[in-house]
Amino acid sequence: MPAMRRAKRALAVGATIGVSLLTLAVPAHADKTPPGGAGSVGGGSASGDADDQNVSAEASGSTVKTDTHNNGKGPSVGPLTPAGNWTPPACWYAPKYSAADFKKLEEHTWSLESTGYEWDAQQRDHYAGGHPYKDFNLAKADKGYWWTSDVNTSFPPGWDSCNKEPFWVDNGTPPPADAPQAVTPQILAEIAYASVRVPDTHVTLAPDGATKVNLPTWTWLDKTNFKPVSVRAYVPLTGMNATTTAKPVALKLEPGTADAETYPASGECTFNADGSIGTPYAKGDADKTPPCGLTYLRASGDNGPYRLKATITWEISWTGTGQPSPKKLPEGTFGTTQDVTVDEIQAVNR
Structure with missing residues (x-):
């Protein structure tokens, strides 16, 4: 038995x-x-x-x-959620x-x-x-x-x-x-996947704190906060090893209400060539459509602020013993929420 x-x-x-x-x-x-x-x-x-x-x-x-x-560091890091039904061993x-x-x-x-x-x-x-x-x-x-x-x-x-x-x-x-289930380089890569930690996705908003109904809200992520991270798993007795690398590739915005529009319409913003997402708001941009952002169509009201969820998709690959070229594993995601207060635009009668 x-x-x-x-x-x-x-x-x-x-x-x-x-x-x-x-x-x-x-x-x-x-x-x-x-x-x-x-x-x-x-x-x-x-x-x-x-x-x-x-x-x-x-x-x-x-x-x-x-x-x-080479893992993610900081006070607010967390594990990835693998795509689909896949899980590490x-x-x-x-x-x-x-x-x-x-x-x-x-x-x-x-x-x-x-x-x-x-x-x-x-x-x-x-x-x-x-x-x-x-x-x-x-x-x-x-x-x-x-x-x-x-x-x-x-x-x-x-x-x-x-x-x-x-x-x-x-x-x-x-x-x-x-x-x-005998260990192989790929199993080591999957074990390392379970130990990958990535930073939370608190996005920068403009206007910050509170926005207005029908006013575009610009959203962006600084390139210094999001860069590839990696974990190496190895068998001490034999030297067999694998390194799993997670690379951020996209940001998905979920406004927290159906009464909102996202930019792009899919809510998925891709990373720029320099590793940033979106474009920081600049003076004079109020009437422009942000490359990454959203517009709330209804005030948040007495029920409290909307819970904006921002989720980063991380592309996963590994190299290791007998596998010098990167080989893919299922993508992973990690997201966090933040409060957004939306007020009505007050009209002034003269």
Whole structure:
């Protein structure tokens, strides 16, 4: 019963992780691990700090780590919502332990007798007694690694589909067929996708704060606030890696009421060549149609301001091991709302 096995293993590892994994962390090769800015994805014990919501951490025994130095920064960043029904992987298999480290971890767990004699005896026979593994494959220590599953806590549905017990994979040999979620460069790219953070889309308005019925409101975004961001995911033990890049490509305006017109009519404003969106309002533009903006046709009234929603679409691509040319992943969006008060134009009778 794989699910029961995994539950027992989780309990055992959870009880010992503080005293064992910190001393049993798999050593990452210096030439394969980027300096700093690394965080774990999935299992393992992590410690670190947060700088502008950009987590920097080192995790013991994690299968995949992320480098977020080029991620979005600031007090108001958030994750992308992928287009359609696509989501990053909920779980995967990847190399996690050397033969010696896995032996130390398992033997320490058994010494605690926290999972019961029968379970421990079964595990000893499986990993050390030759059915099928003998002495944790120490004789092949330089020829492969123990693989296990990790989960993406940001996308929990489906995590229990990775319920295979830890298994050995020789270097250069494909993982077994019953581990279809085995890590690949593309899966790493999709894991990195889940860690991408982008800035909110608070647009500049003119008039600012309050506008008038039938008066065009100019909308724009400064180019310095919106630029490509990227996250790199990698397997410390093997050096397999992928970098996922998000590039802003369009802004969609939703006025918050049907009594409004948008410019363009679709409400979708594309980025200019310099990376900005729209054109800042200048004196004398009051009677012109803005290239990106809207006109409210009815006052917001006593019900409070309209909630203008501005959503940026981000084009997603990745490169990595065996994939030097950018390859696309589904687009993502991130939007925020802001209040817009619309007043009636007051006529003056003389």
